[in-house]
């Protein structure tokens with residue numbers, strides 16, 4: 207029997223851009239099981255790159271909903287085959303890439319509620335195209351088709367818009383105009399209108415495909431979609447991930463009627479009521495009890511966004527900065543009071559209903575680093591690291607901006623390189639290019655965090671997570687640019703770990719036990735990189751130049767600020 211049998215635990219899931227991941231955490235808060243399914247590698251039939259399809263317009267970016275379902279099937283079957291003892295799972299929760307949306311077709315709730323344990327989820331939620339055929343005469347609905355003949359199609363659209371999509375500029379303008387401008391929308395919902403935010407995506411679907419919209423019984427975020435699979439019914443959207451939609455009033459935590467009305471008709475009924483992030487949304491469905499042996503009382507705690515879940519997983523404290531280096535790079539902070547501006551986002555806090563979190567998202571994160579690694583470092587992270595080790599802090603004044611896709615923070619596209627004399631140059635030597643990329647990415651984070659009002663204090667620590675936090679040389683540059691020590695937790699999957707912690711918190715629901723009390727036994731983060739003496743002085747001047755050059759590029763590409 208596997209060594210992870212018979213340990214009472216909570217599961218934490220993450221439906222992120224490139225993979226589905228799971229961890230099991232025991233009652234002493236030790237992670238004793240981790241697994242993942244990588245979309246590009248393990249589900250090649252969907253033909254994704256980095257977990258997504260970029261459409262011909264270069265702006266529309268989607269992922270197949272069935273790929274996510276199939277990934278869940280695969281991972282659960284792997285766990286079963288490894289002897290994982292599901293009967294010991296007390297509760298589970300999870301996270302999803304933020305902003306992405308799933309459109310459940312009318313009738314889906316019946317299918318979800320009556321899943322056969324003899325079949326995999328994906329076989330029942332959407333018949334494959336080859337299986338689609340007219341029901342034989344005498345059989346009036348797919349519901350009564352015998353098992354194996356595939357159930358009813360559960361989704362109004364099979365390709366879901368995800369956070370990388372930037373095709374909704376027109377809908378963003380409409381929404382801001384309806385509520386009195388960008389700042390007014392930000393004060394209401396925590397963010398000005400952003401293309402990837404779900405309200406604008408829903409508005410686009412309604413305008414371009416009204417039939418699919420009208421056939422939709424429920425709209426989920428990726429997080430609440432994943433929770434729905436475990437629940438066997440539609441799960442509500444939680445406040446924290448719901449803050450990434452341009453629809454939720456972050457102060458009083460109800461849908462804004464003005465925003466709903468600006469996006470699409472009957473939207474409130476399709477979204478359901480939002481709930482506090484620590485809510486128990488129900489017990490696991492009988493499908494999982496019968497097929498995998500979960501206990502019938504296993505609780506499902508509301509799923510949330512991957513960044514909010516990471517905040518929980520890293521046990522972020524006020525004053526700390528979290529830097530997530532996943533597919534996207536994000537930087538986030540714990541906030542007592544919301545201070546919405548025109549840049550960045552304020553979300554409801556996932557672990558403390560009175561508080562908030564601020565977030566900045568950078569689209570050109572790991573995929574941009576991978577591209578430069580493949581172009582210049584023989585596709586090897588260790589070669590990439592050698593360049594960081596062999597070049598000087600400050601890169602002899604050479605600075606670079608690397609945005610192969612339109613960046614979110616700030617809205618710049620293209621590669622722009624500058625010599626120490628601020629002359630634009632067309633190329634750098636390979637190792638200078640690699641340092642310019644990493645220094646530039648972290649200088650942008652520091653400058654834009656300061657724009658949100660953030661100041662590094664003597665006790666500030668950076669908590670790093672996400673795939674690239676495995677790379678010590680990248681973390682050293684992060685420590686040097688910020689002048690702050692960088693810590694990591696034992697797994698780079700902080701969204702999964704945070705989800706498992708949130709599940710434990712859910713078990714204590716109703717007792718008013720604060721999240722910090724539930725996770726007090728969790729292992730402390732460990733130091734991964736300390737600032738190099740003298741680095742702060744070098745970056746002080748460089749940060750000013752980076753900010754000036756960023757403005758210069760912005761002015762060249764979109765004209766002078768209004």
Ligand SMILES: Nc1ncnc2c1ncn2[C@@H]1O[C@H](COP(=O)(O)OP(=O)(O)O)[C@@H](O)[C@H]1O
Pocket residue numbers: 222223224225531532533534572573575576587671672673674675676677680
């Ligand atoms: N040693 C490494 N150095 C730098 N980046 C790495 C390293 N290992 C993995 N990564 C990056 O991590 C990324 C995946 O991060 P992850 O947090 O798992 O993403 P997501 O949660 O969005 O699916 C990959 O795209 C890869 O570029």
Ligand SMILES: O=C(CO)[C@@H](O)[C@H](O)COP(=O)(O)O
Pocket residue numbers: 222223224302303304305369402450511512513532533534535536565567
């Ligand atoms: O859009 C955002 C945050 O606003 C992204 O951070 C997504 O939440 C994707 O997360 P990863 O898969 O990159 O972790």
